[in-house]
Amino acid sequence: MTDKIFIPPLEMAVLAETGIPDSQIELARATSDELRGILSTQKKKPSGPSVHELFSGYAKQHGIKLEISE
Amino acid sequence: MSFYQSALDIAAESRDAPDSIPARTSAILSALDGLGRRLSATRFLDEDFSLSQAETQATETDRSAPLFGVPLAHKELYGRLTPAGPWPDEGGSSSCEGQTAHQTAFAISQLDKAGSIDCGRLVSVEYALGVTGHNEFAGTPKNPWNPDYICGGSSSGSGSVVAAGIVPGALGSDTGGSIRLPAAACGLVGIKPTYGVVSRSGVFPLSHSLDTVGPLSRSVADGAAILQAITGFDATDSCSLEVPAEDYSRNLDKGVADLSIGLCEDYFLTGSDTDMADMTADSFALCQTLGAKGRAVKLSNIDIINPLNVLMIATEAAQIHRTVACDKGHMLNDQTLMRILAGAFTTAEDYHVLQQSRARAIAAVMEEVFDKVDILMTPVWPFALPTIEASDVGATPDAAPLMQRIGHNTRPVNFLGLPSVCLPTGWDKNGLPVSVQLIGKPYSETTLLQAAAALEREYRFWDRTPDLDKI
Numbered sequence: 001m002t003d004k005i006f007i008p009p010l011e012m013a014v015l016a017e018t019g020i021p022d023s024q025i026e027l028a029r030a031t032s033d034e035l036r037g038i039l040s041t042q043k044k045k046p047s048g049p050s051v052h053e054l055f056s057g058y059a060k061q062h063g064i065k066l067e068i069s070e
Numbered sequence: 071m072s073f074y075q076s077a078l079d080i081a082a083e084s085r086d087a088p089d090s091i092p093a094r095t096s097a098i099l100s101a102l103d104g105l106g107r108r109l110s111a112t113r114f115l116d117e118d119f120s121l122s123q124a125e126t127q128a129t130e131t132d133r134s135a136p137l138f139g140v141p142l143a144h145k146e147l148y149g150r151l152t153p154a155g156p157w158p159d160e161g162g163s164s165s166c167e168g169q170t171a172h173q174t175a176f177a178i179s180q181l182d183k184a185g186s187i188d189c190g191r192l193v194s195v196e197y198a199l200g201v202t203g204h205n206e207f208a209g210t211p212k213n214p215w216n217p218d219y220i221c222g223g224s225s226s227g228s229g230s231v232v233a234a235g236i237v238p239g240a241l242g243s244d245t246g247g248s249i250r251l252p253a254a255a256c257g258l259v260g261i262k263p264t265y266g267v268v269s270r271s272g273v274f275p276l277s278h279s280l281d282t283v284g285p286l287s288r289s290v291a292d293g294a295a296i297l298q299a300i301t302g303f304d305a306t307d308s309c310s311l312e313v314p315a316e317d318y319s320r321n322l323d324k325g326v327a328d329l330s331i332g333l334c335e336d337y338f339l340t341g342s343d344t345d346m347a348d349m350t351a352d353s354f355a356l357c358q359t360l361g362a363k364g365r366a367v368k369l370s371n372i373d374i375i376n377p378l379n380v381l382m383i384a385t386e387a388a389q390i391h392r393t394v395a396c397d398k399g400h401m402l403n404d405q406t407l408m409r410i411l412a413g414a415f416t417t418a419e420d421y422h423v424l425q426q427s428r429a430r431a432i433a434a435v436m437e438e439v440f441d442k443v444d445i446l447m448t449p450v451w452p453f454a455l456p457t458i459e460a461s462d463v464g465a466t467p468d469a470a471p472l473m474q475r476i477g478h479n480t481r482p483v484n485f486l487g488l489p490s491v492c493l494p495t496g497w498d499k500n501g502l503p504v505s506v507q508l509i510g511k512p513y514s515e516t517t518l519l520q521a522a523a524a525l526e527r528e529y530r531f532w533d534r535t536p537d538l539d540k541i
Contacts, residue, residue, distance in 0.1 A: 006421055007389055010396075010414040020399040020407070028411030035381040035412070036420055038374060042427040051279065051429050055265050055311060055487060058512035063314035 073101075073235035074535055077140045077292040080238060081185070084139025088128045091139040095124035095187050098141045101236045102190055106143075108541050109217070110209035111230035113146045114158055114191040123187045135185025137299055144241040145225045146191040146208070147198060147274035148175040161274045162194040162224075164207045165394050165401040175272030176307070177241060177283050177300040184299035189237060192227025196406045197391065198243055198276045199383075200224055201251050201476040202461045206403060210458055213256060214536040215502055218457050222255035222476075224248040228286050229256035234538060239287035239296050243273060245280045245383055247450075247480025250492045250507060253286045254450035257494040257503030257531060259293045259522065260286050264512045265487030266311030268297075269304030277386035279309060279425075280379070280484045288532060290493065290523040294318040297515065313513060321520035327361030329521055332443035337372045341478050342452040345499065350449045353495050353506045353525065357447070360524055367439050367446065372482060375431055379477075379485040382424055384413030405463055405470075432486050440511040445521055450505045452478045454498040483509055491518040494531040503531075 015025050049057070075083075084091050099117050106112030120141075127139050149171030150157040156170035178188065193208045195201075203226030204210045211230035213219040221229040225242025229252030232240050242249040244262045253260025261284040268283040275281060285296035298318050304310045333339070333354045339347040358364040387410050388395070395402060395410045402410075416424075439446055452475055463470050483490045489510050494503045506525070510518045526532075 006418045007392070009417055010388075010392065010411075015396070015411070015414075018396045018399060020396070020411070024399075024404065024408055025411065028408050029415060031408065031412040032381075032384070032415040035377055035384070036416065038377045039381060039420060039423055039427070041374070042378075042430075043423050045426070045430065047426050048429055048433065051265070051425060051432065051487060052309065052311075054429055054432055055512060059266070059311050059313045062513040066314050066316055 074288070075238060076289055077137060077238040077287065077295055080140045081136065081138045084127070085133040088130065088133065088139065091128045091187070092121060092124040095120055095141050095189065098189055098236060102143060102231065105234055105538065105541060106231050106236055109212045109214065109230045109234060111193050111211040111227040112190065113193045113208055113227060116152065116157065116190060118154065119152045120187055120189050127185060127187065136295055137181065138185035139187065140185065141187045141189045141237050142181065142239050143189040143192055143231060143237050144178070145228050145243060146194045147243055148178050148191065148241060149272040150174050150178055150188065157191065159274060161197050162205055162208045163196040163402065165398040171272070173272045176269035176304045178272065180300045180302060186299070192231055192240060195224035195226060196403050197387070198224040198245060198248055198274070199387065199406050199409055201247060202473055203252065204462055204464065206464065212458070212541065213502065214538060214541065215257060217541055219455050219502055220255060220458050220461055222251035225252045225286060229253060229258060232256065232258055232286050232288060233536060235535060239285050239292050241283060242286050244282045244284060244484065245277045246379060246477045246484055249284050249286060250450050250480050250490060251476065254492050254494070254503065254505035255455055258286045258288055259290050260284070260492045261293050261297050261515070262483060262490045263297065263515060264489040266309050267313055267513070268300050269302070269307040269310045271304055271306045275390050277383045279386060280382060282484065290519055290526050291319060291322055294322065294519045316516060318516050318519055321516055322523040324520050325360060326357050326521050326524045329445060329517065330363040330365060330443040331357050331445045331447055331521070332365050332367035332439060333447055334367050334369055336368060338448040338479055342449045343454065345454065346449040346452060346504065349496055349504050350447060350506050354447050356525065356528060357521070365443050367442060369435060369438055371431065371434065375482040375485050376478065378424060378427055379481040381413070381416065382428070382485065384409050385416040385421055385424065386413070388413030388416070403464065428485055435486050436511065444510065444514065444517055446509040448479050448507045448509065450479055450492045450507045451476065454500060455502045479507060488512060489515045489518055491522045493522045493526055495525065495529050
């Protein structure tokens, strides 16, 4: 999705107008907080190649291996 | 019509007697309409289209296509346009009722080119967002081995219909285990290909960077043949990669003597019930008996991968489906709605960190595992299959934490983008199938299928079929 525009997070005020029960919104918010809390341990770690770049590289390596084996 | 024919046998028979193709297709459509609906697995049939495909194949002079005349049916997420109009594209959800396909899915077009007959669509969990197979709107498919038990999800209809022997294979989709979990629950071979190998164009999306497309089949050879047919670069899928073409079936008879296989006790075995872990260890020992080198491996930070994958799915699902979730939330299952909304609070910075974490995890697993072994063996289900009733989170909210555990062994594979093949190796305490998962380095599908075929010859799972009189 790196080449797509990322849609910003939903505002609670917007959600409140949808008619979705508060209990479900709260549960979703709590789940998000828990998961993003785990993610926060990964911040400030060094950046490297993207997933797509990694797999492009693996594909090239695999192609070379195939050529050699043939 | 004889049930339980392999795809390759049907293709051979069709080449010898092309006149048999329409009759076989007609019989299969009847079975999908009868047994398939009794299993709550059949979603959509288009007899006119399927029979016209069969008639065209019957008059084809070139019969060399690899899946010539082979009837397949697929998860309902796969789009199809026909001369009479598009097929439904409802994502297993009442929120999309009446929606139709915008295009024929790339994988479906590839199967058309390979000579297969498209016999319709099979039930999916709503938005492919669930691992038990429950679907209040489209139906909850029953497991042919025992109809009280779940098929797993989200490719639940695919698992049910293939296990019932109606068709030899079906496409599913896998974002956290949705091919492998139903394949394992139903005693089938499931293949989750490497990131970028099979295009997802025209498939109802859940998570842009994690969704993968692959087959469920009753044999390794059939799975390899279907995978072969659907691969290929597709510029319309931004995750598709130009991967060198290779013959996935070329090593099926080779055995495992040239392979090294790893077992990771931490997380995969310790996170599974003892009986599941023991059966995996038995399969690991069997591989060594067959000549493979066995080795214990460790994976650092594996614990964090599962929750990060859950966040990735939720975030990308929210990017795609949040408008529907907000406008038609009352039409969605509570679990589906909650999981989509949980991803709607993710910031762009969070998402960037998530993608970077994923890339680091991939690089780490390559070094820690796949520099040492060719294959990592794990259980698929972490515990014995539950019944449909016991795992209905809607009716039994207490079941929710247990259900969260179902993807324990499968979700990390999606996050890591690796290929994986699962196959049945035995039976649980309730007489339902148990499988192992073989995970490989990127683009090692041929090696995984080589090992799976060797195990398949030992376990001879195909000697047994479910008692369909119970259905």
